[in-house]
Amino acid sequence: xxxxxxxxxxxxxxxxxxxxxxxxxxxxxxxxxxxxxxxxxxxxxxxxxxxxxxxxxxxxxxxxxxxxxxxxxxxxxxxxxxxxxxxxxxxxxxxxxxxxxxxxxxxxxxxxxxxxxxxxxxxxxxxxxxxxxxxxxxxxxxxxxxxxxxxxxxxxxxxxxxxxxxxxxxxxxxxxxxxxxxxxxxxxxxxxxxxxxxxxxxxxxxx
Numbered sequence: 335x336x337x338x339x340x341x342x343x344x345x346x347x348x349x350x351x352x353x354x355x356x357x358x359x360x361x362x363x364x365x366x367x368x369x370x371x372x373x374x375x376x377x378x379x380x381x382x383x384x385x386x387x388x389x390x391x392x393x394x395x396x397x398x399x400x401x402x403x404x405x406x407x408x409x410x411x412x413x414x415x416x417x418x419x420x421x422x423x424x425x426x427x428x429x430x431x432x433x434x435x436x437x438x439x440x441x442x443x444x445x446x447x448x449x450x451x452x453x454x455x456x457x458x459x460x461x462x463x464x465x466x467x468x469x470x471x472x473x474x475x476x477x478x479x480x481x482x483x484x485x486x487x488x489x490x491x492x493x494x495x496x497x498x499x500x501x502x503x504x505x506x507x508x509x510x511x512x513x514x515x516x517x518x519x520x521x522x523x524x525x526x527x528x529x530x531x532x533x534x535x536x537x538x539x540x541x
Contacts, residue, residue, distance in 0.1 A: 335416030335449075335500065336396045340431040343422040344455040346377065347487035349397045352497055353379050358488050383501035391501035411442040415513050416449045416500050421470065423454040423484070424461040429470055436477065449503045452479045453496060458486040 337345045347358060377397045382390050396410070411417075419435060421428040432452075439450070452474040454467050467484060474482035480503060483496040507513045 335393055335418070335504075336410060336414045337418045337420055338432075338435045339420035340428050343420050343425075343428050344487040345397045345420055348418070348420060348453075348455065348485070348493065349377060349379050349395055351487045351490055351493045352381050352393075352395060355490060355494060357490060360488075381497065383498055385502050385505050389505060391505050393497060393501055393504075395497075411439055414443065414448055415507070416451075416504055418451045418453055418496070418500070419479075420453050420455055421466075423456050423463060423466045423470070424459050426463065426466050426469065429454075429466060429473065432473075449480050449500060449507060451481045451483060451496065451500065452477075453483040453485050455485055455487050457484045457491060458489045 337348055339345055350358060378394060380392055380394050382392050385391050393416070396414075417439060419432050421432055439448070452470060454470045456462055457467075471482050473479075481496075481499060483492055483499075485492045485496055487493065504513070
């Protein structure tokens with residue numbers, strides 16, 4: 335799965351928070367930006383999530399560092415089964431600037447073929463605007479996102495729960511035949527979003 339959004343919304347911090355599960359300092363969040371700012375790169379982390387009593391879902395999460403919505407490659411979308419569209423709750427423009435990412439997803443993947451979450455980051459910031467949260471919820475319903483989340487990549491609020499829901503949603507999609515295995519390795523099933531007529535599941539009435 336991938337995390338997309340415009341610059342400085344907290345994509346790299348969210349990826350770090352998924353793994354570290356602790357409050358991050360500003361220095362920890364900024365670490366790595368210096369080496370990536372002048373070059374496009376893709377950072378990846380893996381994390382295991384227990385789903386039910388007998389299943390472990392390993393999320394392979396990619397952060398497109400330095401890429402804008404028009405320059406992420408088609409393969410980057412096509413190989414994804416889950417996408418988190420991230421914006422900054424302190425900046426209303428970052429929500430509208432998700433449009434190119436949504437357009438690219440619809441062009442290369444078919445928005446309906448992946449489990450797509452919309453997430454408002456930096457809810458711990460004193461400048462977080464309740465109106466930006468409201469606009470995000472409305473957009474999630476309008477664009478038929480599977481879920482809307484309010485998170486703090488710095489403090490960790492709701493981050494674990496969001497990725498846990500993603501793991502559960504992807505496993506459910508696999509069991510229902512919406513996403514198919516591309517290869518098997520021992521007890522491991524590797525998934526890719528290959529369904530041509532997926533059934534969209536949304537729980538956004540819970541937003």
